[in-house]
Amino acid sequence: MHVIETGNVAAALGVRLAGAQVVAAYPITPQTPLTEKLSELIEAGEMDARYVPVESEHSALAVCIAASSAGARAFTATSANGLLYMHEQVHWAAGARLPIVMCVANRAVGAPWNIWNDHQDSISQRDTGWIQIYSCDHQQIIDDTLKAFRVAEATSIPVMVCYDGYLLSHTYMPFAVPEQEKVAEFLPPFQPAYALDPSSPANLNTVTLPEVRLDVHGELAHGYMEIRYLLQEDLRNAVQVVEETDAAYQEVFGRGGVPLVEPYRCDDAEYIVVGLGSLTYQLRDVVETLRAEGHRIGVLGVRLYRPVPDAAIAAALQGAHGVFVMEKALSYGYEGALCSDLKSALYDHLPDKSEAPFVKGLIAGIGGREIRTADLADALRSGLAGSIPDPNWIAIQL
C-alpha cells in the first residue's frame, strides 16, 4: 500500500509495524508529530502498546531503558536540545546493551534557539555507542525504522534513526507501507538477551569495579573495561549485521540495497561529494548539472554513520581524484566530524597514500540556512577548479 504522508508519520507507521510495546516521549519540534501519531494510534486501539507520557526527554529514555530491561520492545523519539537533555541516558542505554530504537528528527541545537534543521544534535551523540542510521527520504524512514528494531535486537545495541527535521519530518511524500502480515517474516518477536524477572531478582549495571571479579556462582565476571570492549567489538561487527538485515528486508519487501553507503553516479567519478541525509539526494541535481558541464562527479550518501563502514567508504572513494564532504554539523574547533572519519577511513584502507584523493570539507545549512542548489553547484565548481570557498561555509554572509 502506498500513502502520501509526512516523514514523521512514516516513522510512526514503522514503529507500529515493528510492534513496539512501550513508547515514551516528550514533545519537541520537529519530532512532536511522530509521537503524537503514536499516541493517537495507541489511544484508538490501533497499536497494542503502552504510551508513557513523561516530563522530560531524560525520563523518556529512562522509561525505555526500564521497559527494555523488562523485555519489552521500546521506542522513543526526540530532536535537538531534547536529545542533549537525554544524553546521560543515551550513553546508559548503550552501556546496558538495550535494543531501544529512537528516531531523531534532526534540528540545530541552542544557543541561540533555532528550531530548523541541521545535524549537530545527532552528530554530537556519535560517541555514545549507539548505531546511527541516516535516512534520505520518507521511504527510507519507514524502512529504516522497521529494520532498526531487528538490528538493535540482533546486536543488543540501541539504534538511532536520524532524518532531517522539516525537510523530511514535515513534508509529504508518497511511500510504500510494508504489509503487516509480512513483518513477522522479517522481524520475529523480541527475545531479550536478559529480562528482569521478579522471581529471580538481579541488579543490572550497578557499580562495576575496574578489575574482573568472581560472581556469586564463582564465575569470572567482567570488569568495566571488558563490558566496554564488548560494546566496541559488537559495534564494529554490527556493520555486517546492518548489511544482513538489509538483505533480509529486501527479500521480504523488495526494497533496500544501500545499507552502508548510497552511491549516485560514482562509478566513473573523478570527484565525489559525500554527505548525510536528504542533502545527498538534493546533491543529485547538482551532480546532473555539473555532469552536463563536463565534470565527472558523483555523490555518496553515508547511510550508516556509527559504526563507521570504513571499508565500504574507502572502497567507494578509491580511485577518485578528489572528495568534498558536505556537512550540516561540525566538531567545533576542527572540522566536520564526517570529514575526519572519512579521512581516517582512507588513511587506513588505501595502501598507497599517494593515490588517496584529496578531501575538502564544506559546511552547509547550519540552523536551517537555505541550501540553494545553485549555491551547492557554485561551491563545487570552485572546488573543482582547485579552491573551495573561504570560509568553507556555503551561503554564509559575513
Place this chain on the structure above:
Amino acid sequence: MGTRGYRYKTSHSLPGPGDGGNTGSWRVERPVIDLARCTPARQGKEACFACWLYCPDVVVSRTIPPEIDYEYCKGCGICAEECPTKAITMVDESVYHEHGEG
C-alpha cells in the same frame, strides 16, 4: 584466562556475597563485636539480631554469636549504631594493618 565466556555482556549481579567485588577493601573502620555485651552471645539463644537485620550488605550472620564477613563488610557502621547494647565498636583499620593482620 578471561571473561569472554561469561554469560552476560553487561554488569549483572545477584543477591549474594561477592557480586559487588571485594568491597571489604573499602573499609576504613572495622566493626568489632564485644561478645560480653552481645545479647544472643550472652543468652546463648536466638535474640536481638539487630546487626543482622540492619546490615545493608548482608555480611552479618544470624548465628550465635553473630559473625561479620570482613571480606565484604564496607565498614558503614550501621550495626554499631543500631546495636541496643552498644556491643559493636568501630575500630580504625590501621590498627590491624600495623599488626599485619589486615
